[in-house]
Amino acid sequence: MRASDRAYSLLRSDIVEWRLAPGDLLAEVEQSARLGVSRTPLREALSRLVAEGLAAPAGRGVVVSAISLAAVTDLFEVRLPLECAAVRLAAHRGDPALFTALAEEFAAAGRLIEDDDGGQDAYYALVARLDREIDDAARNPYLLQAQKPIRTHLARVRRLARDNPRRLLASAREHEQIALALGAGNAELAEASMRVHLHNSLQHLRSPLPGDPDPHHREEHHG
Amino acid sequence: MRASDRAYSLLRSDIVEWRLAPGDLLAEVEQSARLGVSRTPLREALSRLVAEGLAAPAGRGVVVSAISLAAVTDLFEVRLPLECAAVRLAAHRGDPALFTALAEEFAAAGRLIEDDDGGQDAYYALVARLDREIDDAARNPYLLQAQKPIRTHLARVRRLARDNPRRLLASAREHEQIALALGAGNAELAEASMRVHLHNSLQHLRSPLPGDPDPHHREEHHG
DNA sequence: CCGCGGGGAACTGTATACAGAACCGCCAGG
DNA sequence: CCTGGCGGTTCTGTATACAGTTCCCCGCGG
Incomplete structure (x- = not known):
């Protein structure tokens, strides 16, 4: 499985299961270190999350999108x-x-x-x-x-x-x-x-x- | 405007306006050279197109998705x-x-x-x-x-x-x-x-x- | 002549280095 | 005490180098 797929799956479940709360900043260096992948595949994962609506661009970087x-x-x-x-x-x-x-x-x-x-x-x-x-x-x-x-x-x-x-x-x-x-x-x-x-x-x-x-x-x- | 945005917009209009036909291979090196951006932002553009359904993974790389x-x-x-x-x-x-x-x-x-x-x-x-x-x-x-x-x-x-x-x-x-x-x-x-x-x-x-x-x-x- | 295998080339996937920009904090001035 | 500007720091955006893999083509054997 590709590293970007792993990063996407992990981040997605983290968001859906509320381990990452709305508004949390998804910093590239921090998340890439946490998930054990490089920044390039992590960026692909982030763009997928944004396209899906689970994350949203906010100033510099992306945050977990708000929901209630x-x-x-x-x-x-x-x-x-x-x-x-x-x-x-x-x-x-x-x-x-x-x-x-x-x-x-x-x-x-x-x-x-x-x-x-x-x-x-x-x-x-x-x-x-x-x-x-x-x-x-x-x-x-x-x-x-x-x-x-x-x-x-x-x-x-x-x-x-x-x-x-x-x-x-x-x-x-x-x-x-x-x-x-x-x-x-x-x-x-x-x-x-x-x-x-x-x-x-x-x-x-x-x-x-x-x-x-x-x-x-x-x-x-x-x- | 970011290079990835330019690449996305250009590719998107190329697909929507049939300058790129369904089945055409979107090779990273070829397209990045044509659009004047590097491979990294082009990859982000491609993943956006895939998420949108305008392109689809096919073997190695992505192709313009079929439509009729x-x-x-x-x-x-x-x-x-x-x-x-x-x-x-x-x-x-x-x-x-x-x-x-x-x-x-x-x-x-x-x-x-x-x-x-x-x-x-x-x-x-x-x-x-x-x-x-x-x-x-x-x-x-x-x-x-x-x-x-x-x-x-x-x-x-x-x-x-x-x-x-x-x-x-x-x-x-x-x-x-x-x-x-x-x-x-x-x-x-x-x-x-x-x-x-x-x-x-x-x-x-x-x-x-x-x-x-x-x-x-x-x-x-x-x- | 056709099938099969090996070598090479090219492409994707990944990592990393570098530059530009935005944010934060500090300091000076009002 | 508040405010505005400025510098440092850190982050994103981009480019590029490298490795693994797959595909293709050519040559060899049947």
Whole structure:
């Protein structure tokens, strides 16, 4: 693997998983030393991050781009039409049997969620599989290109809101409904199900947790 | 201006305006010599082009990415929901007076189009102004980020289909209708007008040349 | 005549050296 | 005490040197 790829992957995960906070300066010499690569491949990694929106030029050098729960609304304003378009296309072009099988998996996903922590990862993997199958079925590279940055940013804010089993169970039912509609080749129903799911997802993300109303805005000084 | 910016701009326009054809190899030494920059900034320009989808890695090095009229349908499948979302947001958040003024300019745009070739450029500039105002009014950076690559690819295929005055006049009326709806703050009507416009645009792009890759050929068999 | 292997050339990937520019802090003046 | 200019320092932007790899071409053998 190329050094620039390693640098990109490491920096990307550092940003998405909040080890690097918004506003943190990504200095070339510092990061290249930390990641064990030279400045040239690190610069390529940085330009990729900037193109993706995870970093932004700020004066001299680039910083981790700002994001907050306030941006979630903006993100969903774009995500909604894109995902709806995706499921409409998938309903017309996809293989119904495939989605029917996925729907059954979602119907049985309650066991995964109520499991201990390992099961939740399995559920997230299931969701990712459905997303991938929708992408494949939609068969439109430009749609993918448009969705990719949106999903990246969403992965970033999702870390702010801890999913609880209650929400995950509801999410599983919503995904099951989407998969069922796709299995039936019903584009209208698939889009409606997606709208329901995205509405509930957004509402869940925006509802602050009691006792921790502003988790993304705390400023901790390193000791 | 930085050397990497110059290299990026030059390569980008070379690709969009078909001076570099799909499949052409973008060799680092060759291009850096041609553009008068060193390999380091040229590499940054190349990675930006790859991120944008205008170039793609191919074996050793990168090549100009393939595109064709077949891709227009895919592009519009993504463009339609994005532009509809944009005008809906703009109708709610934008300044009505601004769009009303633009609508009047479109109503008077017939003179521009029937002018000799210089006027057509002025008309294209007017369209670009409306796009910009919609972007500003939508006030959503992620929507912009999703639309940018789509518009880039569209600019590339648009060069395949030469607009004729007849289509431009119809286009002006459609844009006027969109601007009017935005001036009235009518999101539903704005979206409907946008759908009409995109439908006609797609139909125009797909109609003229099933097997006529050379834009210099006349296609006036219909009179 | 065709296939295969080796050598060479050229290209990419990486590291590093150098120059220009921006930021920070200090000092002097009001 | 505040402010403005100035110098030092450090960083980015760029160029270039070097190494590894891959591709191509030529020659040799079947």
